[in-house]
Amino acid sequence: MMKNLNFPQSYAKVHLPSKVAMAVTVKPDGNYNLITLEWFMRTSIDPPMFAISVGHTRYSYECLQDTRYFNLVFPGANQRDILALSGSQSGRDIDKFLAGEVESFPGKLRKLPVLKDAAACFECEVVSQVKSGDHTIFIGEVKHSWMNEDIDMFFYPQKTI
Numbered sequence: 001m002m003k004n005l006n007f008p009q010s011y012a013k014v015h016l017p018s019k020v021a022m023a024v025t026v027k028p029d030g031n032y033n034l035i036t037l038e039w040f041m042r043t044s045i046d047p048p049m050f051a052i053s054v055g056h057t058r059y060s061y062e063c064l065q066d067t068r069y070f071n072l073v074f075p076g077a078n079q080r081d082i083l084a085l086s087g088s089q090s091g092r093d094i095d096k097f098l099a100g101e102v103e104s105f106p107g108k109l110r111k112l113p114v115l116k117d118a119a120a121c122f123e124c125e126v127v128s129q130v131k132s133g134d135h136t137i138f139i140g141e142v143k144h145s146w147m148n149e150d151i152d153m154f155f156y157p158q159k160t161i
């Protein structure tokens, strides 16, 4: 029977399982940041586009004001630790690439690094944005795509996140 409950109770029913991703952005000092994201989606076939929803309190939100690029990273099955770090610490306080010993190489756009152990990674240029309550949705056009033939994708939940 349908029950008229509050939002958290109703959302809890359908929330999980979910995919999680990370977005790489450029910090104002030129280093790179990572944020764990559950709120993202593909939004266009041609050109391919992804939208990511970033909270206004996140350092990544500040980073996206200056440099209008993000790499959307679909983590590999063994990237649980960096996902947890990137979703619990702010790039204001730590360098997540250093702290997480993240291995990467320059993308084709030469704007942002591609994570070596990701399942897939998409280099995106922000083409528009829309405020959505306490988050902003950044819509990025995919410029270059990478996929790792040897690595499976991480699925959420796993016990440590």
Ligand SMILES: Cc1cc2nc3c(=O)[nH]c(=O)nc-3n(C[C@H](O)[C@H](O)[C@H](O)COP(=O)(O)O)c2cc1C
Binding pocket: 020, 033, 034, 035, 036, 037, 038, 039, 040, 053, 054, 055, 057, 058, 059, 060, 061, 084, 086, 087, 088, 089, 090, 091, 092, 135, 156, 161
């Ligand atoms: C599983 C998971 C999913 C998350 N999804 C989002 C999201 O979609 N949007 C968002 O703004 N923050 C999300 N967060 C929170 C950010 O990842 C977290 O606040 C992070 O520390 C922000 O880092 P920053 O300040 O360096 O940008 C999520 C965290 C976790 C653990």
